[in-house]
Amino acid sequence: MLKRFKLPQIQELIATRVSSARKQVAAHRSVQAPPPEYVVLRPLRSAAVQGGYDLYGGMLRRRRWTDIDGILGWVLLVVLPILCGVFYFGLIAADRYVSQSEFIVRNTESPGGGRLASMISAQAGAASSTSGGAGDSDSQVVVTFMKSQDGMSAIDESLNLRKVFSRGEADFWAVYPGPFRGDSEYRLKQYFSRMVNVDYDPMTGVVKLTTEAFRPEDARAISEHLLSRAEALVNRMDTRTRQDAIRAASDQVAAAHKEIVEAQANLTAFRLREKMMDPVAMSGVVIKTITELATQSVALKAQLSDLTKTAPASNQGAVLRSQIAAIDEQVAVQQRKLAGPDGSMTPALAEYQQLSLQREFADRIYTAALEQAETARLQASRQHVFIERISGPTLPDYAIEPRRLLLIALVVIIALSLFGIVRWVARDSRAHHGR
Numbered sequence: 001m002l003k004r005f006k007l008p009q010i011q012e013l014i015a016t017r018v019s020s021a022r023k024q025v026a027a028h029r030s031v032q033a034p035p036p037e038y039v040v041l042r043p044l045r046s047a048a049v050q051g052g053y054d055l056y057g058g059m060l061r062r063r064r065w066t067d068i069d070g071i072l073g074w075v076l077l078v079v080l081p082i083l084c085g086v087f088y089f090g091l092i093a094a095d096r097y098v099s100q101s102e103f104i105v106r107n108t109e110s111p112g113g114g115r116l117a118s119m120i121s122a123q124a125g126a127a128s129s130t131s132g133g134a135g136d137s138d139s140q141v142v143v144t145f146m147k148s149q150d151g152m153s154a155i156d157e158s159l160n161l162r163k164v165f166s167r168g169e170a171d172f173w174a175v176y177p178g179p180f181r182g183d184s185e186y187r188l189k190q191y192f193s194r195m196v197n198v199d200y201d202p203m204t205g206v207v208k209l210t211t212e213a214f215r216p217e218d219a220r221a222i223s224e225h226l227l228s229r230a231e232a233l234v235n236r237m238d239t240r241t242r243q244d245a246i247r248a249a250s251d252q253v254a255a256a257h258k259e260i261v262e263a264q265a266n267l268t269a270f271r272l273r274e275k276m277m278d279p280v281a282m283s284g285v286v287i288k289t290i291t292e293l294a295t296q297s298v299a300l301k302a303q304l305s306d307l308t309k310t311a312p313a314s315n316q317g318a319v320l321r322s323q324i325a326a327i328d329e330q331v332a333v334q335q336r337k338l339a340g341p342d343g344s345m346t347p348a349l350a351e352y353q354q355l356s357l358q359r360e361f362a363d364r365i366y367t368a369a370l371e372q373a374e375t376a377r378l379q380a381s382r383q384h385v386f387i388e389r390i391s392g393p394t395l396p397d398y399a400i401e402p403r404r405l406l407l408i409a410l411v412v413i414i415a416l417s418l419f420g421i422v423r424w425v426a427r428d429s430r431a432h433h434g435r
Helices: 007-030 071-092 117-124 131-147 149-159 185-195 216-274 279-310 316-339 346-380 404-433
Strands: 053-056 059-062 097-107 196-200 206-213 385-391
Touching: 071 404, 097 131, 097 216, 131 149, 131 196, 131 206, 131 216, 149 185, 149 216, 185 196, 185 206, 206 216, 216 346, 216 385, 279 316
Parallel strands: none
Antiparallel strands: 053 059, 097 206, 097 385, 196 206
């Protein structure tokens, strides 16, 4: 390029182009466009397009009957479920009769007792802070039993639940085991849980039992047998509690008797070893003897004092001195016997008092245990926990299940909601992806 053009020509070309660029910039600055007042947004989808087309992001898409948000989706998600719901719940669903009963679990056992009551009640498992708390616990046990596998098995033994839940009145879907369920204990328990409902109100202590069946007599029979089995359970629990209370009281009597025999044996061994029946009584005799000797010594000393003043040379003074010395010697002997360094009664007296205290304490424990055992036997003669029925079981005269209109309305609401969600998702996906 440099070889073809000379230097003056190149400079002239550059100056021309720079001048032209400056003129364009000046012309562009002189023409100023008014600032926009608003921004026009283009909708992703336009519903104003007619002729079976929709506008998605500036692109036309033809509507198809197979669209999930179109006719096919409406038929599959709305029309068909509603027709099936109306057909099943209105014409096919079998009537289910509901039997209701209410009861409470009463506990008449009161807290407290005498002496060893708390210890024996704790070992027997019958102690409680309040009688209402014990009743709540018993009610919870009954409710748990009615909902358990053992409760269902007990009813199945007497009523044959498979036969009850597969009556001819049942429809193909509600019958046990059903078109898509196998026959097993687990499936029967699930079905039983749907047909039997137990509610417990902790505020009032009332238990409400509700059973369903395809025949009214079957619903009542299930409730009656459940209540009977629950009463049998409560009776077994009450009997076991009373037996445990008697057993605990008997154990306490045996333990107290063993302690009192041991205390008496120790006391007897002490008496044989020390060769005295009652060191306390013997110490009392010694003290009495010392007191009498001291009294005699004081009297003789008074006589000696008077004799010394009136007849100092009398021979009677020597006799009095001899008697006083003999009495003082006897007092010293008795004092050494009571509290001397060797062979005194003080250690024996202390040991005897300890053994006597143990014997007296064991005797009181034994007496209290006998009283408690007698109280336990008296309480065991009456029932403490029992089921008191408030109402029912009722024999239903018309079926209240299934609630057909409510279920059909629920099907309509679910179908319309599902179709609305699917339609929104499908159209939002096309608006973003253009398909």
